[in-house]
Amino acid sequence: MKRWFGKSLKRKLSLFLLFAILLPLLLTGGISYKIASSITEDKAKQSGMNTLRQIAGKLEFIIQDVETMSLFIIGQRDIQAYLDDDKEDVLRFMTNVGFLTNLAFSKKYISNITITNDSGRPPLSNTTVLRSGLPDVLKQNEETYRSSVKWWSPLYENQTTDGLKKVFSLVRPVRSYNNFKPLGTISISVDEEEIARYLAEAGWEESGFVLLLDSRDEILSSGQPQWLNRPVADIFPDIGSMEGDSGILNYGGKEQKTILYYTIPGLGWKLVGFIPTQIYTKQNGYVLMVTASAVGLGLILAAGLALYFLQWVTRPLTRLTQNMKDINPDEPIPHFEVRSTDEVGLLLRSYNKLSDRIQRLKEQVQKNEAMKKEADIQALQAQINPHFLYNTLSSIHWIALMNKDRQIAEMVGALSDFLRFSLNKGEEFCPVQQEVAHAQNYAYIQSIRFPEQFHIEFYIDPAMLPIPMLKLLLQPLIENSVIHGIQKKQSKGYVYVHGELSGAARMKFIVEDTGIGIDPGKLREVRRNLTMEEARTPAVQPRGGYGLRNVHQRLLLHYGPEAGLTIESEPGKGTIISFTIPIAGEPI
Incomplete structure (x- = not known):
């Protein structure tokens, strides 16, 4: 493969350009995907936090409505008269019960309203409570609720004629507005089932859920009845500390989740929303598909343009290579037509100049060869008329030998060898x-x-x-x-x-x-x-x-x-x- 690429500049440039295009595109696509994924996750978290704020607004309205209702009930003349009268007044009792029933009936989230008096007369209530869990709760938190002007209880159960109700109540003392002496206690119970319906219908993610925690981080309302009145850490171990009024946590249990929490002002209650991370992964998968498609399309277009550009640039070089490969050494080197003024054009101009230079050098070499021959001929001509003199000297050599004149014979023989070498058949x-x-x-x-x-x-x-x-x-x-x-x-x-x-x-x-x-x-x-x-x-x-x-x-x-x-x-x-x-x- 390396040798195959090494034989072609076009292949090497094509590979280099493809890498030069592919790597930035992949890097850009990866960065875009990360940014889009981060934006998607941030938007989901922001949307979840906004939803929690909307739910908190509804709950604040309910809480404020209950507190306002308690003050309204306490200020009613008939309620004050019934609690302050030493005698039992059945008519006034029935009137107050009817008033409480009508008032509770107008609010779906009100389970019951109960007013007890310190004189021991029957309590006023809009429903018949067969068994209430409130006394036990009050007994457990007596010091807390008696020291407060108003106090919200934890979740407890009431057995009423309408069935078993899980409620949490606003408890506050009732005092005479004439002399402020204690007359009794009013408790307005909020139906947890109705609050859970609010949480479920608040527009939260379908695969997620929202919990309402009290100030002790115990679950006050939830779509899962078995979680109620339990610390949230029991259901979700290692959930971490939810510090501040709001925030975001990552929970890595069996199913990874993003946890959003928002604190309801004044009560210390928290709304905690759970969003499965698979929601992000599905959205990120779509983002990945779109990014990959865009990168792939960009790569195809860029590769096509790069190959076209390479073909356009290397075409003159390919033709030049073909011409040089077919050059006949015995013929003049042909010129190459130059159509551009860029680097390739300069190369072709240099090639044409080199061709002219080579042609001149060839002519010079031919001239030098002719000069060599001429110099050798002159070297031979510079000797004494070789053929004639050599033949004559051979005859003299034999005559000297016949006359036994050794010195003359040797001299003539040496001269004869000298001339024979000069000829040397050319x-x-x-x-x-x-x-x-x-x-x-x-x-x-x-x-x-x-x-x-x-x-x-x-x-x-x-x-x-x-x-x-x-x-x-x-x-x-x-x-x-x-x-x-x-x-x-x-x-x-x-x-x-x-x-x-x-x-x-x-x-x-x-x-x-x-x-x-x-x-x-x-x-x-x-x-x-x-x-x-x-x-x-x-x-x-x-x-x-x-x-x-x-x-x-x-x-x-x-x-x-x-x-x-x-x-x-x-x-x-x-x-x-x-x-x-x-x-x-x-x-x-």
Whole structure:
């Protein structure tokens, strides 16, 4: 897979763009989902809290209505007269009972109204209470309710002619409005069943519920009868502390729930609403589906646009690649049409410029090859008329042998070998061994011509002998040492020819003489002549000699700029000429 992607810029860019688009879209979608989920949850909690406030408003109305009703009843003349009269008045009793019945009947949430008097006469009540749980509650909380102007009781049961009623009551003392002496006690009981109906019909979540807790956090009203009058912590362990007037808790029991609570002012009662978290998850699932759809659609559109853009950008590069793949090295490189001024257009313009440059370099290489051939031809022409002279010398060699003139025969044989190597069937290269032999033949001929004037020694690494090299390089350098260095010296001179391996890839040759040397001014001129532009054109070389410039130019043409001659000299001590060529022996 990695190799498949590596072969195509378009594939790599496509993958990169898809990742560059996919990751931000997924990140944006995830963040949007989290924000939407948080907003959904916050809205549900806010809605729940508003619902609790509405329920609390209804309960406050009921509580206030009951308290106002108690004051209204206490202030009734007939009620005051019945409680303050020492005699029993049946007519007044029946009138008051009828009044209480009518008053209680107008309020659905009123279970019963009971007024007891301290004189022991029968209590006034709108219903017949067969058994009341209020005395027991009052006895348990006597100290609390007697010290209060009004007191709301916990939940208890009344057995009446209408059945068993679970109620909680407002209890307050009745005093004479003439002299404020205690006359009795009034209790107005609120039907828990009616309060539970209010809680159930308050618009709370269908799968949730609302509890009414008293100041002791005991359940005062609930849709579950078995929970009534029990501490809420018994039903929901680890519910936590509900501090403050309102707040939100997270409950992690068997079914995770969000708990909202709101305190009813003045009583310390709390409305506690429970919302299952699955409500959020369902809503979040819908949000997730919408977000995923939006992200998917955005990804498809972005991927389509990205692929179209990539196709538009890479089309010129693809055509350029195809053209370069089909290029024939022997033909000129075709130009590519440029239609844009962007980076791709600049690349194509550079490609066209490179094509022109390559074409010029090809022409230069062809010209250099022609110059090589011409230089080699001049090197051969610089020798003495090879074929004719070689044949003549062969005849002289045999005549000298027949006349038993050994020195003449050896000299003519050396000259014959010298000329045979010069011809060499037109080949440009020869083994190092053959080049050294050619130089030795030349040195032998010169030693006979100029006896006792010089002595030459060859020090060649045997490992170099079979390696090919450009021919006719050493002989001109030896000739230069003998003619310009040794012959101008009064005493006998020496010439040393060294050949050694320079590293693993190059050969180095050194021709050293003990001649008169070259003074600094002349040496600078010789070096300058080697690099002069006209020296690079073999046609202008002197036809009378091979010359250092010819050797230098042939080295540059065949082996490159690192293979030129290096000349070092000191007047009166001699001259050292060296060059280094690649072991491969092939032209560059």
